[in-house]
Amino acid sequence: MTRSRFLTAWLLGGLLFLYGPIAVLVATSFNASSLMTEWTGFSLRWYRALLHDRTLIDAALLSLRIAAVAATGATVLGGLAGFALARMPNLAGRRTMAGLLAAPLVLPDLLIGLSLLLLFVASEMLLGVPNGRGAGTVAIAHATMCLSYVAVVVEARLAAGGTVLEMAAMDLGAGPVMAFLRITLPLMAPALVSGWLLAFTLSLDDVVVASFTSGPGATTLPMVVYSTLRLGPTPVLNALATVVLALAAGAAAAIWVLGRRGEAAAG
Amino acid sequence: MAFARFIGIALRYGATPALQGLDLSTERGEIFCLLGASGSGKTTLLKIAGGFLAPDAGRVELDGQDITRLPPWQRPVNTMFQSYALFPHMTVAENIGFGLRRMGMRGAALKTRVAELLTLVRLDGFAERRIDTISGGQQQRVALARSLARRPKLLLLDEPFSALDRNLREETRTDLLRLLRDLDITSIIVTHDQEEALSSADRIGVLRAGRLEQVGTPAAVYEHPVNRYVAEFLGAATLLPGTVIGGADELVRIALNCGTEMVVRGNARAGERVLLGVRPENVVASATGSLVGVVETILYRGATQEITLRLPDGSVLRMARPVQRGALPPQPGARLHVAIPLDAGMLLRD
Amino acid sequence: MRRALAVLPVWAWLVGFVALPAVLIAVMAVSISADSVPPFRLGLSFEALAAVFSDPYYRDGFLFSLRVAALSAAACLVLGYPMALAIARSAPRHRRLLLLLVILPFWTGFLLRITAWIGILRDEGLLNAVLGALGLPAIRLLHTDAAMLIGMVYGYLPFMILPIEARLSAADRTLEQAAADLGASPARVFLSVTLPLSLPGVWAGLALVFVPVAGEYVIPDLLGGPGSLTIGRVIYEEFFQNNDWPQAAALALVLLLGLALPASLVRRR
Numbered sequence: 024m025t026r027s028r029f030l031t032a033w034l035l036g037g038l039l040f041l042y043g044p045i046a047v048l049v050a051t052s053f054n055a056s057s058l059m060t061e062w063t064g065f066s067l068r069w070y071r072a073l074l075h076d077r078t079l080i081d082a083a084l085l086s087l088r089i090a091a092v093a094a095t096g097a098t099v100l101g102g103l104a105g106f107a108l109a110r111m112p113n114l115a116g117r118r119t120m121a122g123l124l125a126a127p128l129v130l131p132d133l134l135i136g137l138s139l140l141l142l143f144v145a146s147e148m149l150l151g152v153p154n155g156r157g158a159g160t161v162a163i164a165h166a167t168m169c170l171s172y173v174a175v176v177v178e179a180r181l182a183a184g185g186t187v188l189e190m191a192a193m194d195l196g197a198g199p200v201m202a203f204l205r206i207t208l209p210l211m212a213p214a215l216v217s218g219w220l221l222a223f224t225l226s227l228d229d230v231v232v233a234s235f236t237s238g239p240g241a242t243t244l245p246m247v248v249y250s251t252l253r254l255g256p257t258p259v260l261n262a263l264a265t266v267v268l269a270l271a272a273g274a275a276a277a278i279w280v281l282g283r284r285g286e287a288a289a290g
Numbered sequence: 291m292a293f294a295r296f297i298g299i300a301l302r303y304g305a306t307p308a309l310q311g312l313d314l315s316t317e318r319g320e321i322f323c324l325l326g327a328s329g330s331g332k333t334t335l336l337k338i339a340g341g342f343l344a345p346d347a348g349r350v351e352l353d354g355q356d357i358t359r360l361p362p363w364q365r366p367v368n369t370m371f372q373s374y375a376l377f378p379h380m381t382v383a384e385n386i387g388f389g390l391r392r393m394g395m396r397g398a399a400l401k402t403r404v405a406e407l408l409t410l411v412r413l414d415g416f417a418e419r420r421i422d423t424i425s426g427g428q429q430q431r432v433a434l435a436r437s438l439a440r441r442p443k444l445l446l447l448d449e450p451f452s453a454l455d456r457n458l459r460e461e462t463r464t465d466l467l468r469l470l471r472d473l474d475i476t477s478i479i480v481t482h483d484q485e486e487a488l489s490s491a492d493r494i495g496v497l498r499a500g501r502l503e504q505v506g507t508p509a510a511v512y513e514h515p516v517n518r519y520v521a522e523f524l525g526a527a528t529l530l531p532g533t534v535i536g537g538a539d540e541l542v543r544i545a546l547n548c549g550t551e552m553v554v555r556g557n558a559r560a561g562e563r564v565l566l567g568v569r570p571e572n573v574v575a576s577a578t579g580s581l582v583g584v585v586e587t588i589l590y591r592g593a594t595q596e597i598t599l600r601l602p603d604g605s606v607l608r609m610a611r612p613v614q615r616g617a618l619p620p621q622p623g624a625r626l627h628v629a630i631p632l633d634a635g636m637l638l639r640d
Numbered sequence: 641m642r643r644a645l646a647v648l649p650v651w652a653w654l655v656g657f658v659a660l661p662a663v664l665i666a667v668m669a670v671s672i673s674a675d676s677v678p679p680f681r682l683g684l685s686f687e688a689l690a691a692v693f694s695d696p697y698y699r700d701g702f703l704f705s706l707r708v709a710a711l712s713a714a715a716c717l718v719l720g721y722p723m724a725l726a727i728a729r730s731a732p733r734h735r736r737l738l739l740l741l742v743i744l745p746f747w748t749g750f751l752l753r754i755t756a757w758i759g760i761l762r763d764e765g766l767l768n769a770v771l772g773a774l775g776l777p778a779i780r781l782l783h784t785d786a787a788m789l790i791g792m793v794y795g796y797l798p799f800m801i802l803p804i805e806a807r808l809s810a811a812d813r814t815l816e817q818a819a820a821d822l823g824a825s826p827a828r829v830f831l832s833v834t835l836p837l838s839l840p841g842v843w844a845g846l847a848l849v850f851v852p853v854a855g856e857y858v859i860p861d862l863l864g865g866p867g868s869l870t871i872g873r874v875i876y877e878e879f880f881q882n883n884d885w886p887q888a889a890a891l892a893l894v895l896l897l898g899l900a901l902p903a904s905l906v907r908r909r
Contacts, residue, residue, distance in 0.1 A: 026826060027729065034726035034738070037719060041745050041797065044756035047766060051759065059759045060769040100653050107647045114644065116651075123654040126662075129848065129903040130896070131855020133872050137879065137892050138661030141668055144678050167657040190342055191375035193362040195389030196440065202363075205388075209379045224747050231857055248751045252862055256758045264752035271747035279740055 045268065052261035069262035076259060078247055086244040089158050090226035093165035097222040100166070101173025102215050106207070108174065109181035110189075127171045136235030139164045143236060156238030164236040165226040172225065173218030180214035181207070217278040224271060292351075293318040293476055294339075294444050299348035301334060308334040309345070310500040316493075318353075319474045321467065323491030325481060327523070331500040332480045336446050339478065340369045353443055363392070368442035372449040374433035376421045382408070382432050383417035389440045407435040410469065427458050434466065438473070445470070445477040451486065463490060484524050488512060496520050518638050521567045528573075528607050529565040529638065534558040542637055548601040550580050552630060556637030565638040570596060572634035573609035579629035583607055585620045595619060599626060665896065668889030679883045688890035698891060701874040702898075708785075708870060709854040712792040713800075716849045717842065719793065720800035724841075725834075727801070728808035739805065742798050754791060754862050761787050761863070788864035792853050799852075800845040807841030808834070847905040855895055871895055 051059050055066035073079060104124055107114055114120070127135055143153055143160050153160055188210065192202040230245035237243065251257060292315035299312040309331045316322040326332040337343040339350060341362035350358045357365055368389070376385050387395075387404045395403065408414050411431035416424065424432070430453070437445060450466065451459045467490055470477055481487050487494045488508040495505040496519075504516045515521035518529060532546035542558045544566055545551050558564055571594075583599030586606070590613070597620065599607045609628060620626055672683040692698050727738045745753060760766045761781040768778040781787050815837070819829045857872035864870070871891060879888035 030722055030726035030729065033722040037723040037797070037801075038741060040719075040794070041742070044753060044760060044794070045745070045748060047760060048752070048756040058764075059766050060764065100650055103647060104650045104654075107650065111644070111647070114647065120647075120650070120654065123658045125903070126658055129851050130899060131852050131857075131872065133855045133857050133875060134665075134892055134896055134899075137875070137888065138665050139657065141664040141885075141889070142657065142661040145664055148678075163657065167653070170653070187371055187373055187375040188377060190340075190362070191369070191371055191377070192388065193342075194340055194367075194369045195436065196363045196392030197388075198361075198363050201392065206377060228750050230751060245749075245751050248755075249858070249862075252751065252755060252758065255762075256755045260752065260755050261759075264749060264755055267749045267752055271749070272744065275740060275744050275747050279736070 048261050049265045049268065051258065052265040054258070057258050069258045070266075072259050073262045073266070079244070079259070079263065082242055082244040082247040085158060085241065086227055089162045089165060089243060090223045092162045093169060093226045094219045094222035096162070096166035097169035097173050098215055098219040101170035101218055101222075102177050102211060104170065104174040105177025105214070106181065106211065108178045110186065110207070124171045124174050127168050128175070132168075132229065132231035135168055136164065136232040139167065139232070140235040156236060157241035158237075160236045160238070161233050161241065161243065162226075164232050165222075165229060168229070168232055169222035169225050172221050173215070176218045176221070177211055177214045180211060184210060213281045216281055220274050220278055224274065227267075292316070293320070293353060294478070295349075295351040296335070296339075297349045297351065299335065299338060299345045299350070301338065301343065301345050307500050309338075311348070312500065312502055314495060314502060314505070316476060316478065318476055320492045321470055321477050321479065321490060323479045323481060323487040323494040324497055325484060325487040325494050325523070326497030327482060329499075330497040332482075332497050333448065334500075335497070336369070336448055336478070336480050339444065339446055340367055341365045366440075366443040367446060368437040368440055368444075369446040369448065370433050370437040370450055372452060374429050374453070376429055376432055376436075378421050380421070381417065382413065382419050382421065382424065385421065385432055386436045386439055389436065393440060403439065407439055410438070411435045412465075426454060427462060430454060430462060434469070438475070443476065445475050447477060447479045449481055450479060451483075452481075459486075488524070496523060498523075513636075515567070515636060515638065518565060518567070518640050521636060521638055526570050526608060526610075527567050527636070528570065529567050530601075530605060530607070531563070531565055534560050534562045534564055536560055544637075546603075548581070548603040548605060552580070552635060553632060554635035554637045555632065558637060565640070566630070567636035567638045568607075568630050568634055570608040570610035573607065573628050573630060575609070575611065575626060576629040577627055579627040581607065581628050581630070583626055583628065585622050585624045585626055587622065588619055597626075599628065662896065665889050665893050668886055669893045671886045671889075673884050673886050678885065680885045685886070688884075688886040689893070691887065692890050692894050698871075698874060701869055701871040701891075702894070704869060705854050705871040708789065708792065708856075708860075709850045711789060712796060712853045713846045713849040715789065715793045716797050716800035717846065720797055720845065721804060721842070724801045724804035724808055724838075727805050735809070739802075742801050742805075746798060750795060751858070753794070754859065757787070757791055757794065757863060758782060761790070782863065783865040785864060785868050788860050788868050791859040791863040792856065795859060796849045796853060799848040803844040803848065804838055804841040807838040811837040843905050847902045851899050851903050854899060 047059070052069055053065050053067070054062055055068060056063040104120065108117065108121060108124075111117070139160075140156075143156055147153060147155075188206050189202045192206045193199070197205060228245060230243075230249045233243045233246055234249075237246065248260060248263070251260060294316045296312055296314040299309050300307070301309045312331075312335065324332045324335065334343065338345050341357070341360060345358065348358075349356055352366065357367070377388065380388070383404050386407050387400055390400055390403055404417065405414075408417060411434055413428060413431055413435070416428065416432075421429065421432070430450070434450075451463055454462055463486065479487075479490060491508060493506060494508055494511055496503045496511065498519055504511055504520050511520065512524050515524060521527045521529070530546050530548065532544040532552070534542055535545045535551070536543045537553075537558065537560075540555055540557065541553055542556050542564075543551060543553050544564060546566060552566055554566060581601065583601045586598045586600050589596040591610075593613065594610045595613050596608060596610045599609065601607055607628070667682070668680065669689055670684050670686060671680045672685050673679060673688075674681045723742075727735060727742070730738060758765075763778065763780060763782065765782070767781065771778055811834070816829050816833050819833045820826075824832060855872050856870060857876050860868045860870040860873050861876075875888050875891045875895070878884045878891065
């Protein structure tokens with residue numbers, strides 16, 4: 024077997040490993056039987072069950088709200104941070120900022136969740152805020168976790184083009200604010216959009232940080248899924264997974280198109 | 291009357307000096323070419339002129355006004371960037387109109403002016419095109435139109451042809467120069483291409499390690515370089531070492547190391563070690579020539595042939611001459627007598 | 641400077657929600673466990689920290705996590721490197737799509753993908769059904785270390801592929817051609833040119849898998865067995881079941897400091 028054939032086969036094998044379980048899961052979600060091992064016919068019964076599962080639906084709505092808030096916060100802060108890293112080479116403490124931004128990227132969720140819980144507890148003891156933990160504290164934690172991702176995406180995008188476009192804008196009479204609004208911001212836009220989507224999905228997907236920073240009455244979707252899974256998977260979860268998969272594929276396609284447009288524009 | 295003046299400009303990047311007390315004046319309507327190798331400081335000077343860098347010392351004056359401390363967006367100076375720096379998220383018209391909008395121009399006036407500029411650079415019909423859908427040559431013209439839009443008092447062009455294919459360069463250069471002359475725009479072109487500088491500029495300045503070595507018309511600098519660096523940077527030159535043995539009335543007699551005595555125009559003390567420089571095209575084959583060498587190689591270059599001669603002291607003399615149809619070229623190994631006419635010799639120092 | 645002011649919110653957030661919480665872990669680690677709400681009082685006790693090193697239960701947790709993380713990183717490298725190479729060598733129009741396929745699983749819900757594996761690996765699951773159909777004996781996989789490792793590799797494989805692929809596709813391919821032209825066999829070209837050029841990506845990939853796996857909690861809990869006691873599970877247990885916050889913080893502090901070095905490898909490009 025030639026080397027390139029071997030590589031292609033290996034790649035296909037790897038992709039099968041990544042997608043096989045997902046395919047099984049999607050197929051099972053349409054299975055009338057509750058057993059994965061027997062196919063008793065095509066059915067949407069698990070999707071109907073999903074629609075009537077108040078716990079899952081409520082948790083999903085809460086998760087979507089948290090994710091939207093967290094993603095927006097992360098995009099604003101991460102966008103600023105990415106801009107600072109790419110465009111302010113003389114910024115005091117630049118290396119420290121890069122280091123603090125890198126921490127949530129690489130450290131285990133467990134450490135992020137535990138440390139933020141300690142912060143919330145300390146703050147409540149000393150300042151009285153937050154008054155108990157819930158959706159708000161989870162959103163803050165998720166924003167913290169995600170802003171690094173946004174910063175990385177934005178920094179990469181801005182660094183790729185250099186500063187010559189802003190120089191050109193200033194040369195043509197635009198002051199710093201106008202140059203930022205008319206040139207830098209449009210350049211950052213695709214990165215901000217994909218950063219927001221990335222933050223949104225990361226927030227929707229997180230169980231560990233939420234478990235630490237949430238409180239009674241604020242149970243996110245992954246927390247519900249997790250406690251269900253500990254008792255054993257149910258077919259309703261397969262249906263839920265398929266829905267999430269479809270949404271994620273849509274978002275990924277959007278990012279792909281945006282990235283392509285950005286690349287074409289930069290080239 | 292000097293129009294754009296740089297007075298005592300100095301700038302360091304950390305410990306490395308980029309410009310060291312540079313003085314330069316250009317006239318109104320003049321096309322001035324700043325020529326230098328990479329790292330010579332030419333882009334630094336351009337950035338200072340554009341307002342992107344503040345000099346550590348010195349002033350920049352334009353039309354009698356001190357603009358040293360003016361930010362880029364308040365200067366009557368525009369730049370055509372080497373990479374063109376066209377805004378990728380805007381159309382051709384939006385790019386050209388960007389500077390005009392910053393002046394408050396809107397509506398019909400804006401449209402008319404943009405159309406005028408498009409016509410000027412022969413891009414009618416391209417207004418609504420996206421930047422990534424037009425060719426490199428067209429992008430170059432959009433960048434030019436954009437930098438001309440605000441009618442700058444001084445136009446800066448950073449390597450304006452370097453991103454173009456060689457065959458497109460000649461044509462674009464002719465177009466650009468005609469336009470600059472027609473509009474009577476005072477411009478400074480930065481380039482590392484000596485041929486481009488010689489053929490484009492009213493005057494050129496040769497920059498080396500942050501200092502101007504020589505300023506003058508292309509012919510003056512080419513024919514009378516002040517030193518060895520300028521002579522070699524501006525085209526092929528043979529430099530023969532020798533010692534001054536006498537002279538008077540702007541004439542100097544030199545004993546070359548190869549054993550021959552030559553006379554050149556210039557002034558020098560007796561006993562001084564100097565170089566006799568000569569351009570290959572000025573070396574003539576002559577039976578009475580005092581220099582004798584052995585033909586080493588013959589290069590066929592189309593219109594000319596280039597011959598290298600080995601002189602008795604081992605130094606090499608290059609000569610170029612028109613190819614004569616039917617005439618037999620000299621053969622390698624043949625002895626050849628050549629002469630350097632009085633006006634062709636350049637007295638140089640290191 | 642006005643521009644610097646615009647970055648103030650970022651600084652405030654990073655200091656308040658990243659740096660300060662990390663300091664609080666250290667503060668909690670030297671606090672004293674108490675029967676109150678919240679279950680601690682401030683103090684300067686090194687009891688919890690000392691226990692991290694002296695108590696074999698914690699020591700084993702760290703050692704087990706270290707082994708799991710190393711094994712997972714190695715498995716991801718073996719599986720992922722050829723995949724990265726194949727993607728980097730594919731035609732440009734395929735390359736983007738293949739990269740998207742590698743990234744896409746990230747987006748599909750980590751827990752939900754684990755759901756799939758539970759369905760496949762459980763005793764009455766798909767794998768055993770297939771084995772049964774082939775006349776082979778059923779095997780117990782779910783709630784074993786093996787299932788946990790499969791989950792780790794499955795979850796973190798893309799983190800290995802992406803940085804290696806980025807290095808490989810950025811490398812100048814004419815270098816390989818030059819090596820071949822100079823008489824190197826394909827194996828020699830790979831060992832002398834391709835592999836060394838991709839090493840920074842390999843290091844980044846190893847760190848990107850090793851660090852989060854070392855602190856992973858969900859996969860060991862759902863796929864591993866009762867004996868798959870990673871340090872993540874130990875910390876979680878101390879915190880939520882035993883309500884011993886200082887002990888959990890002491891463990892977390894040691895984990896944090898232990899991971900700082902491999903984590904710093906990621907930033908180096």
